[in-house]
Amino acid sequence: MPRWFDALGSRLNRINSVVLTLLAVVSALIVGVFVIVLSDVEALQSGDFGRAFSEVANAYKALVTGSVGSLRAISDTINNATPFIITGVSVAVAFRAGLFNIGATGQMIAGGTTATWVGFAMDGPGIVQIPLALLAGILGGAAFGAIPGVLKARTGAHEVITTIMLNYIASFMLLWLLTTDLFQRPERTDPISKFVSDASRLPTLFGFMEGRADLTAHSGILLALLVVVLFWWFLERSKMGFEFRAFGMNADAAEYAGMRAKRLTVLGMVVAGGIAGLAGAVEILGRYGYATQSFAGTIGFDAIAIALLGRSTPLGTLLAALLFGALQSGGRTMQATTEVPIDLIVVLRALIVMFIAAPLLVKAIWRVKSADVSTGQTFKGWGS
Amino acid sequence: MRLELANITKRFPGVVANDDVSLSVSSGEVLSLIGENGAGKSTLMNILYGMYRPDSGGIRIDGSTVTFTSAADAIEAGIGMVHQHFMLVPVFTVAENVVLGVEPTGRLGSLDIAKARSMVKEISDKYKLDLDPDARIEDLPVGIQQRVEIVKVLLRDAKIVVFDEPTAVLTPSEIGEFFGIVKSLKDSGRGVVFITHKLKEALAIADRIAVLRRGKVVGEVAPHNANESTIAEMMVGRPVQLVVDKKIASPGAAVLSVNDLTVMDPDGRVVVDGISFAVHAGEVVGIAGVQGNGQTELVETLTGLRDAHAGAVRLGEFDISDASPRARHRMGMAHIPEDRQRQGLVTGMTVAQNLVLTRYHSEEFSKGMQVNWDTVSTKASELVAEYDIRTSGVDVEASTLSGGNQQKVIVARELSRDLKLAIASQPTRGVDVGSIEYIHSQIIAERDAGTAVLIVSTELDEVMALADRVLVMYRGAIVAEVDPKQVSALDIGLYMAGSKPAGAA
Numbered sequence: 001m002p003r004w005f006d007a008l009g010s011r012l013n014r015i016n017s018v019v020l021t022l023l024a025v026v027s028a029l030i031v032g033v034f035v036i037v038l039s040d041v042e043a044l045q046s047g048d049f050g051r052a053f054s055e056v057a058n059a060y061k062a063l064v065t066g067s068v069g070s071l072r073a074i075s076d077t078i079n080n081a082t083p084f085i086i087t088g089v090s091v092a093v094a095f096r097a098g099l100f101n102i103g104a105t106g107q108m109i110a111g112g113t114t115a116t117w118v119g120f121a122m123d124g125p126g127i128v129q130i131p132l133a134l135l136a137g138i139l140g141g142a143a144f145g146a147i148p149g150v151l152k153a154r155t156g157a158h159e160v161i162t163t164i165m166l167n168y169i170a171s172f173m174l175l176w177l178l179t180t181d182l183f184q185r186p187e188r189t190d191p192i193s194k195f196v197s198d199a200s201r202l203p204t205l206f207g208f209m210e211g212r213a214d215l216t217a218h219s220g221i222l223l224a225l226l227v228v229v230l231f232w233w234f235l236e237r238s239k240m241g242f243e244f245r246a247f248g249m250n251a252d253a254a255e256y257a258g259m260r261a262k263r264l265t266v267l268g269m270v271v272a273g274g275i276a277g278l279a280g281a282v283e284i285l286g287r288y289g290y291a292t293q294s295f296a297g298t299i300g301f302d303a304i305a306i307a308l309l310g311r312s313t314p315l316g317t318l319l320a321a322l323l324f325g326a327l328q329s330g331g332r333t334m335q336a337t338t339e340v341p342i343d344l345i346v347v348l349r350a351l352i353v354m355f356i357a358a359p360l361l362v363k364a365i366w367r368v369k370s371a372d373v374s375t376g377q378t379f380k381g382w383g384s
Numbered sequence: 385m386r387l388e389l390a391n392i393t394k395r396f397p398g399v400v401a402n403d404d405v406s407l408s409v410s411s412g413e414v415l416s417l418i419g420e421n422g423a424g425k426s427t428l429m430n431i432l433y434g435m436y437r438p439d440s441g442g443i444r445i446d447g448s449t450v451t452f453t454s455a456a457d458a459i460e461a462g463i464g465m466v467h468q469h470f471m472l473v474p475v476f477t478v479a480e481n482v483v484l485g486v487e488p489t490g491r492l493g494s495l496d497i498a499k500a501r502s503m504v505k506e507i508s509d510k511y512k513l514d515l516d517p518d519a520r521i522e523d524l525p526v527g528i529q530q531r532v533e534i535v536k537v538l539l540r541d542a543k544i545v546v547f548d549e550p551t552a553v554l555t556p557s558e559i560g561e562f563f564g565i566v567k568s569l570k571d572s573g574r575g576v577v578f579i580t581h582k583l584k585e586a587l588a589i590a591d592r593i594a595v596l597r598r599g600k601v602v603g604e605v606a607p608h609n610a611n612e613s614t615i616a617e618m619m620v621g622r623p624v625q626l627v628v629d630k631k632i633a634s635p636g637a638a639v640l641s642v643n644d645l646t647v648m649d650p651d652g653r654v655v656v657d658g659i660s661f662a663v664h665a666g667e668v669v670g671i672a673g674v675q676g677n678g679q680t681e682l683v684e685t686l687t688g689l690r691d692a693h694a695g696a697v698r699l700g701e702f703d704i705s706d707a708s709p710r711a712r713h714r715m716g717m718a719h720i721p722e723d724r725q726r727q728g729l730v731t732g733m734t735v736a737q738n739l740v741l742t743r744y745h746s747e748e749f750s751k752g753m754q755v756n757w758d759t760v761s762t763k764a765s766e767l768v769a770e771y772d773i774r775t776s777g778v779d780v781e782a783s784t785l786s787g788g789n790q791q792k793v794i795v796a797r798e799l800s801r802d803l804k805l806a807i808a809s810q811p812t813r814g815v816d817v818g819s820i821e822y823i824h825s826q827i828i829a830e831r832d833a834g835t836a837v838l839i840v841s842t843e844l845d846e847v848m849a850l851a852d853r854v855l856v857m858y859r860g861a862i863v864a865e866v867d868p869k870q871v872s873a874l875d876i877g878l879y880m881a882g883s884k885p886a887g888a889a
Contacts, residue, residue, distance in 0.1 A: 245733070
């Protein structure tokens with residue numbers, strides 16, 4: 001090993017979780033290099049490693065230009081990051097209360113559905129429609145989040161199981177709704193909803209720029225940032241946030257201190273569900289303008305990785321979501337301009353999460369010694 | 385074999401954990417290493433066991449210097465360690481646990497469990513450990529689990545056996561048996577290092593006592609030349625009041641009245657069996673008993689954490705049988721829980737946050753939906769000063785404090801307001817001598833201020849020292865009420881074991 005490497009190691013001797021997180025991302029990008037090289041079978045067969053590595057350089061360059069290299073790229077990144085930020089906070093707030101919300105997808109669908117209904121069924125001006133539809137989204141998600149909360153508080157049913165199952169229920173409920181006269185677009189036979197009214201659409205961010213219809217970024221990002229700020233206020237300043245944190249770190253001590261465990265369990269899921277519901281509403285009102293069965297995609301699951309990567313802190317979750325959003329838009333450019341498929345993004349994300357979950361591995365690779373080996377506040381075992 | 389630690393110094397950022405420490409122990413002798421929490425005992429033992437490398441100084445065995453880079457090296461050199469927290473696999477049998485890592489193998493590398501069993505049997509017989517090789521660890525009481533750890537160490541042929549706070553988890557009778565085991569280890573020619581902060585035990589078992597304070601060896605004494613006060617003074621660095629100084633109580637009206645209280649566990653077994661008693665203003669009532677005789681459940685019921693099956697609890701003139709923990713807290717009930725790590729503190733939160741864990745919602749510390757952290761911080765600083773909590777600040781995590789200081793955080797939180805009733809469960813478990821003295825004086829001060837105090841402790845000495853009246857619990861019932869000034873600890877011990885002293889009615 002070169003001397004600078006050892007020096008770096010000793011410099012990082014007493015690192016904290018922030019550095020560890022960054023190292024996880026860097027480690028994933030390094031492993032990604034090998035993935036790209038190994039997937040280029042032709043170059044490997046011909047032994048043309050120069051070509052393989054120039055492929056790597058091009059791919060990573062495309063990731064950067066495709067995510068932040070132009071106004072168009074930034075616009076796309078914003079749109080991709082918006083639901084990641086909001087659902088990331090949803091999962092993070094549940095983590096902080098000691099709950100594992102795998103149901104962000106279902107809650108997002110529930111919230112998106114109610115927001116869609118407000119969007120096409122009512123016909124008011126934007127100043128009424130938008131807040132109303134967003135509120136409907138929050139309430140829809142909160143109601144859907146309440147189900148696993150109540151089930152856990154009343155019967156002890158673990159939220160990991162119930163939220164996964166409820167994801168399917170939400171998805172197929174939506175599919176059914178989309179075939180009813182109430183929701184289905186009249187001229188269509190496939191399951192797709194009516195358009196929400198133009199007044200219900202979130203304003204675009206770059207609407208003031210003439211002739212740039214390609215800049216689709218909508219103002220949902222402002223809502224997302226507001227959610228992050230509120231998340232910070234909730235955790236650091238509010239009484240209920242203090243209760244969430246105490247309950248998440250030590251449920252026995254919280255009960256001893258007079259906090260009500262069952263109430264906090266239900267509230268934790270309701271709050272997480274409401275936030276995920278908002279994400280659904282923002283996707284419908286901002287990005288699509290109508291609902292399909294798959295509008296929520298895998299965002300609710302990506303949110304788990306985002307909350308883990310961000311260690312369930314407001315700033316961390318925001319940064320992690322921006323990173324995932326950038327990878328998403330950069331990945332499309334990479335797919336279009338190089339031979340590397342967008343699936344690499346999925347691999348990179350998985351690697352990041354793996355390195356986050358295995359801090360000792362990262363420490364071993366980077367020769368870092370640190371007392372703090374925790375993976376942050378996640379969830380307790382299945383028993384409780 | 386003679387083991388020497390020569391001039392060991394170990395620094396951590398901000399502290400010198402061991403400062404030029406020299407100790408030695410030889411075959412056939414018991415060295416007791418005594419010191420308060422945070423005095424550097426654990427660091428020293430981790431160095432001896434190869435977990436840490438000393439910054440300077442070294443380890444010598446029979447005069448020649450050795451270097452340990454891992455626990456394996458230490459084991460190889462004949463050093464065995466029985467940790468405070470056992471390293472056992474709960475679902476494995478005794479024999480399986482003992483041979484873990486050094487499994488006797490038959491043909492094709494298969495585990496020779498019969499051999500393992502006979503190895504355990506042999507050691508168990510030799511040292512009268514009375515172990516069943518086929519019992520599963522999870523079915524065994526802690527005292528027996530500790531013996532399994534001892535067999536593990538002996539099987540690896542340790543010449544020097546180190547015990548880290550071995551009695552902390554044991555009941556009084558188990559402690560007696562443990563001392564017997566230490567003696568037989570000594571008689572078989574092994575050296576024993578016995579780490580503790582309990583003065584009595586060091587005096588009872590050790591040949592030499594080395595006292596550690598703030599990383600330094602401040603003295604080495606022989607038990608026959610010392611007593612509890614002299615050692616306590618060496619540990620703390622000032623004279624320590626070992627006897628609780630208190631006036632005769634002047635009890636007032638009944639504050640806590642318990643009537644025919646019956647509590648069942650989730651399996652439907654009666655754990656508190658129709659108990660009735662009262663605690664009056666200005667008196668300390670102690671509940672003595674061996675762990676597991678219903679005291680935990682009683683306290684949890686009195687504080688609202690557990691539902692009673694039958695009976696009534698009154699606080700002053702109010703029936704609080706169905707009141708929530710928070711309502712009871714508001715009515716002037718304080719609760720120092722038996723397990724500070726599990727219940728009393730959120731160790732991942734700051735000292736300030738823990739100091740308001742039961743009060744963050746009050747008008748004093750909050751406004752509307754918000755907690756006023758500035759007020760909390762000011763109040764916390766006051767409490768830290770008033771209750772002598774040793775911490776580098778109110779914004780550090782409670783987990784960084786020593787056990788004694790963590791307990792002081794709880795005591796400060798619970799006693800620093802107007803109270804009618806204070807319930808303290810094991811208020812000084814695992815707490816150092818200096819802090820015990822302080823916590824006891826605070827409890828008596830609370831009594832003298834007119835609060836009714838209920839102390840529940842498995843440490844008979846503590847109950848005897850603090851209480852004005854002692855109730856003995858056995859199998860969920862109160863089997864005796866005694867005046868601690870009139871009866872001996874021995875007699876109370878008999879009640880605790882479910883029998884009666886000769887001559888008692």
